[in-house]
Amino acid sequence: METTTAESYMEGLYADDPVLERVKEVIRTNNMPEISIAPGYGRLLTMLVRMIGSKKVLEIGALGGYSGICLARGLQAGGKLVSLELKQEFADVAKQNVADAGLGEFVEYRIGEALTHLNELLVQGERFDFFFIDADKVNYPNYLELAIQLANPGAIIAGDNTLMRGKVVDANQTKTSVQAMRSFNKLIATDPRLESTILPAYDGLALARVK
Template sequence: MNLQEYINSLFVKEDSILEAVIESIDANGMRNISVSPEIGNILTLLVKTSGAKQILEIGALGGYSGICLARGLPKEGHLTSLELEREYADLAHENLEKAGFGDQVTYYTGEALKSLEQLKKEQKRFDFIFIDADKGNYPNYLEYSLQLANPGALIVGDNVLQRGRVFDVSHVDSRTESIRAFNQRMASDPNVESMMLPIGDGLLVGRVKE
C-alpha cells in the first residue's frame, strides 16, 4: 500500500452520487479529468470551514467538483460555474440536480475569460474560488479571481504539481510554465496567505487578506 492508497483507505468512502457522475462522463464520451475523490473531500471541508456562501468554479466538466463544492454550502449559498462547452454544462447541471443542488447553481458557458469579464461587469463577488480548467490560463484566472474575491475569500487551484513537472527544470513547455507562474504569484502576492498541499496532483490554497 502506498501513501495515496493509505489516505484513500481512511478518508474516501463509497459515494454512489459521485460514482454516477463518473459513469455519466464516460457515457457521454468526455475525458474523465474530474478531481480525485480525496481532493473532492478537501473541497467540501474547505467550503464548510470557511463559511463560504458564494462560490465560483472555473471548469465544470460533468459536475463532480461542483457537487463537492455545493455539499459545503449552506442552504442559502450559491455556486456559479464556468464551462467552455454547453454540452458539459448541461450534464453538470443534470448531475447537480440529481444530487439535490440544482437550484443552487448557475452556469456561464463559453470562454472562461469572457465569463469572468462579465462577472466583473456585474460586480459579482465570491467567498471561494476554485480553479480547475485549461492550465495555460491559470495566471489569467488568478488575476480575475483576485478582483472577484471578497476579503477573506479562499482561492484554490488544482493540478499545481503537474505530476512533478513544475519542479523539474527540464520541463519548459508553456503549460508547465503557466502553472509555475500561478504558483509563484500565489506564493509571493503580499495580499494572499497560501500553502501548497502535495495531495493528488497538488492543491494550492490561498486566502485573500482582509
C-alpha cells in the first residue's frame, strides 16, 4: 500500500487532468525523463500567469510540454509563451503535446543553449512578464540574472527544483550543480532587485517579483 504524504493527499482532492496525464504518458512512451513539474506547482504556474495578466511568458526547459501547457493556459488573450529547449527531439514532443492541448498557436519553441537564446532576446529588446526556470541547474544563477534583465517591472520569476531532492541542505553534497542551486537560492533571497519567497513543498519552488 502506498503511503499517503501531504502532497499525495492534496493531489487526491483534485480531479484528473486528462490533458496533462496524456503528456506524462507520451513522455513515458518516448523514454524521456519523467521530470515534469509537480501537478500542484503546475496549477500554481497557471494561476500566477493569469493573476498578473501575463502576455509574454518565457520558459527555460520544455521537456514534453507539461509546464508549457500550464503556463499557456494562464496567458491573456493574444499572449505568447516562448519556450527554450536544448534538444530538438524533446521540443518536437512538447510542440505536439501543446498542439494536442489546443494551445499550439500561443507557443513558440527555440532550440539550443538557453543562454544563447536569452542573450539574443536581450539584444532584440524583448521583455517578459513571467519566467519559469527549469533546465540545467549549473546555469540557474545565470538564468536568474538574464531573467531580471529581460523582465518588465513587476514580472514574476519562478524556479523549480530548489531543493534538488534534499541535496542543497546536505553539507556533504559539493557537486557544482548543487553549489549553483545554493547560489541561486541565496540570490533569490537577497538580491535587492527582487522580493521573493521559496516554497519547500515537492522539490522546492522559488518565486520572485522583479521590483
